[in-house]
Amino acid sequence: MRKTLAKNIFLNINPIKKFRTIKIQVDFLRPLNREETTTRRLLANVMSNSTKDYPSFQAINDREMELYGSEINVYTRNLLNFNDLAFSVEFADPNFLIDGNTQLKDNLDLLGEIIFKPNLSDDKFDETAFETEKRNLMSNLLSIQDNQDLVSTLGLAKLIYRDDPNRQMPIFGSIDELKSLTNEDLLKSYREVIKNDAVVINVVGNVDETEFLNELNDSIFQQELQNDRADLKIELERFDDLIASPASQIDHKHLNQSRIALAYATEGVSKDFSRLAPQIMNLILGGDDQSQLFLQVREKNSLAYSVSSTYQPISHLVMIQAGLDADSVDKALDLINQQINFIKQGKFTDAQVEHAQKVMLTQRKISSDTIQHYIMRSIWETVYPKTLLTDGQFQAELDQLDKKHIASVADHMHAIAQYQLIGD
Numbered sequence: 113m114r115k116t117l118a119k120n121i122f123l124n125i126n127p128i129k130k131f132r133t134i135k136i137q138v139d140f141l142r143p144l145n146r147e148e149t150t151t152r153r154l155l156a157n158v159m160s161n162s163t164k165d166y167p168s169f170q171a172i173n174d175r176e177m178e179l180y181g182s183e184i185n186v187y188t189r190n191l192l193n194f195n196d197l198a199f200s201v202e203f204a205d206p207n208f209l210i211d212g213n214t215q216l217k218d219n220l221d222l223l224g225e226i227i228f229k230p231n232l233s234d235d236k237f238d239e240t241a242f243e244t245e246k247r248n249l250m251s252n253l254l255s256i257q258d259n260q261d262l263v264s265t266l267g268l269a270k271l272i273y274r275d276d277p278n279r280q281m282p283i284f285g286s287i288d289e290l291k292s293l294t295n296e297d298l299l300k301s302y303r304e305v306i307k308n309d310a311v312v313i314n315v316v317g318n319v320d321e322t323e324f325l326n327e328l329n330d331s332i333f334q335q336e337l338q339n340d341r342a343d344l345k346i347e348l349e350r351f352d353d354l355i356a357s358p359a360s361q362i363d364h365k366h367l368n369q370s371r372i373a374l375a376y377a378t379e380g381v382s383k384d385f386s387r388l389a390p391q392i393m394n395l396i397l398g399g400d401d402q403s404q405l406f407l408q409v410r411e412k413n414s415l416a417y418s419v420s421s422t423y424q425p426i427s428h429l430v431m432i433q434a435g436l437d438a439d440s441v442d443k444a445l446d447l448i449n450q451q452i453n454f455i456k457q458g459k460f461t462d463a464q465v466e467h468a469q470k471v472m473l474t475q476r477k478i479s480s481d482t483i484q485h486y487i488m489r490s491i492w493e494t495v496y497p498k499t500l501l502t503d504g505q506f507q508a509e510l511d512q513l514d515k516k517h518i519a520s521v522a523d524h525m526h527a528i529a530q531y532q533l534i535g536d
Contacts, residue, residue, distance in 0.1 A: 263533060389513060
């Protein structure tokens with residue numbers, strides 16, 4: 113079932129019976145804004161700490177246990193050019209319980225409590241909850257400097273999005289923003305979320321669509337989600353300036369191991385080519401333990417402790433990361449370029465292509481056996497459906513692949529950013 117509850121408030125119900133749990137997820141979406149990123153992350157943490165009727169984390173946890181171990185989750189993430197503040201509850205299918213008659217209603221009410229009944233006092237969030245979660249988030253942000261892989265990833269992101277400060281800000285926020293964030297700021301942000309964010313509600317599991325809709329209409333969701341919301345305008349990144357003038361940065365730090373992070377923009381492939389060609393190319397390059405980067409850079413030449421590549425289908429970016437000794441950086445970069453040229457020249461084998469195809473097919477089958485797969489697919493169907501492939505389309509694209517498609521992707525890769533974190 114797909115239903116529009118108000119302008120840009122969507123309900124998707126997927127009554128799948130193969131899972132033993134049911135999941136309800138509510139996503140609040142608005143355009144990325146660096147000034148709101150830290151606030152929304154702290155908001156997620158504070159709202160999961162306590163509510164009006166469950167004024168402590170222990171009280172929430174006790175209620176989850178009463179509902180046969182329900183699991184509440186609140187977090188933020190980037191989704192396209194939007195900040196997504198997501199709330200979810202996953203709970204046991206009442207058909208597997210001795211007494212589960214009110215299980216659906218009770219969990220929907222608990223999720224509504226988390227979202228719409230915050231723990232307020234004197235027109236601000238409970239001070240203990242606010243200070244506790246602000247302190248915890250500060251500790252997490254400070255610990256980032258101890259995670260060198262993440263430091264190099266963030267360093268590369270700043271180069272890639274050098275002209276877009278909203279995308280430069282990591283989803284968990286910044287220390288400087290957090291220091292100045294007040295309780296009053298947080299409540300103002302909360303009210304803005306509830307009033308104006310676009311909303312996508314997804315339900316996956318063994319539920320009767322009519323029953324769920326009736327429960328939703330009798331819940332606090334009906335009261336709070338009636339007003340129209342602003343349109344979501346998708347803005348995809350363009351990297352023309354970086355292709356013309358690549359960005360680079362070298363930082364030095366007292367480390368035993370250095371890091372390099374590289375970004376490449378790939379051009380859109382022709383309609384005559386399989387849309388899976390970039391992903392297959394990435395698996396052959398560095399996305400698998402049978403890849404060129406793993407076998408040549410790490411195993412054969414011992415130039416890196418770790419090396420891999422990833423491909424981002426929406427932004428069409430290939431990212432390569434490696435952990436290595438400082439004196440191996442130049443040799444590793446040269447060997448990485450050799451592997452890209454190896455694919456450009458079509459020197460990879462049919463066996464490598466077949467292996468990559470099997471990996472992709474297996475990954476798809478594994479992901480489709482999770483509730484979250486259906487949640488995410490439904491979100492994409494609502495927000496940006498053109499990116500999705502049916503199982504039939506996916507298999508057809510795999511079958512359509514040939515070596516020239518894969519080589520063409522590599523041939524149209526443009527180095528746009530390089531970040532080095534050198535251990536001294």
